Amino acid sequence: MSGPRKIRVDLALIAQLVAPDSRVLDIGCADGTLIEHLFRAKNCDARGVEIDMREVQRAVTHGLPVMQGDADTELVNYPDNAFDYVILSRTLQAVEKPREVLAQMLRIGTHAIVSFPNFGHWSLRLQLLFKGRMPMTAGWNRMWFETPNIHPCTIDDFFALCEVDGYIVEDWLAADEQGARTPWRRSRHLANLFGEQGLFLLRKA
């Protein structure tokens, strides 16, 4: 394995939220780019779960600890507080039971880091308003009948869920499609209108 390499901007943003030397579980880790980065750059004990066997094989062949499994079913197997951070990047909207997955993440980890595409973005709102059809954007690019994104939500929706389920939002930000930070931090409502993705760092109350 080689030294630290440049990673996608959205993963870099997530990595910034993770403290050095911590225990991390990355759910939906794909080929393990983020866990490798967290190991090399932050000396984390980082592991992954990934549903796609080809990606799992790629990660393990690269020397990374990744197991094949489904976010909806595998998290129950871990003990309480096994990790400092449990990461779910761009996947929450695709799981079968987002609320349950979130609850499991904050059971097995002291922190959860969650990112998701914001369905409240102005371009989606306009498309729905004027065309009357399900919006199609770079992030929401599959037709409604075949999209894996079965649980779309907005940044405001996510804040509301955190409040109902008693999660403390330690940090949050809106990001553009590439995952880079956007300036909409000061206002939730502006972020909800102009942010293409939401990124949250949560902990239990």
Next chain:
Amino acid sequence: MDQSPSITETPHQSVTFAAGLRLDCGRTLASVTMAYRSYGTLNAAGSNAILICHALTGDQYVAEPNPETGKPGWWEIMVGPGKPVDTDLYFVICANVLGGCMGSTGPRSPHEDNPDQPWGTDFPQVTIQDMVRAQKLLVDHFGIAKLFAVIGGSMGGMQVLAWAALYPEMVFAAVPVATASYHSAQNIAFHEIGRQAIAADPYFYAGHYWREGMRPERGLAVARMTAHITYVSEEALTRKFGRKLQNAEGLSALGDQFAVESYLQYQGSSFVQRFDANAYLTITRAMDLFDLAADHGGVLSRAFKGTRTRFLLVSFSSDWLFPTAQSRAIARALNHVAANVSFVEVQSDKGHDAFLLDEPDFHQTLRGFLAGCAEHAGLA
């Protein structure tokens, strides 16, 4: 198949441990001989050793021709210079299991109370854990405080799990392949057919066949034929043989008409030349007795509590003898104790035997896993 006198003894490299070994069954073997082969060089720190655990009918000749059959080592595709288990980097040990018939103490070894005779069916029933304790004697003998990795498929995978459970501090990385934490009822059932076939052979003589200068070859061959079917997938059998006939003159009621029949008969007859029937009985029973969870109050994860070992579990999609669900159950048990676990199911139509065959995805996965572990162990 002709009945011939006892198997010719080939000398095997071995160490004898005069202090003996207390077995799970409560009995004690007064002395234990472990036949083994090693490849590569142990580094000064003794930190680059890999123990390979062989399967039911395997032996210590993992990476070189077997001296009794002249056939290539059973895992030459995996172990050797530049291979995934690279003997240029690692010191590889493989020992014949306790209860085996390739030089380690087993039913064919001299009886403790009557050294002129082999143990035969008087040999104490050993367990997978006993096999591991005997291997530990050998590892200690090499002065190795911690194995870099323990790797094995099928029954070898059971030994890997037992190693990780019995001596967690001695195992940096564990690779149980195509295995299970217990032998299923279906697997026990297939073994029992084999044992019954051996017992029904008129030349078995209740296990004392050596006295008569005979061997229960037909029974052992049937046992092997039955077992062999469980090692391959329906798809692989169809691809290899289909309904092909061995000769084109049409079917008669008897004789090896279908190609698959003559293939199985060949598997059976070549096996009896190299394997002892009593050892087959002992080892199949040891597999049947294996149930790691049962040893820990019925909860598998307790076997691995607090483990710091890095695990790689591998299963094969068409393996119906040790199906993926069994490996996944082990992975989940390891998740319960927040162990470091990688788990891959390799797509293959070759059935259980896939772990021994040319499966590039598996080989690359294992190579990469070992490289990653070597980095964490400070070997790279």
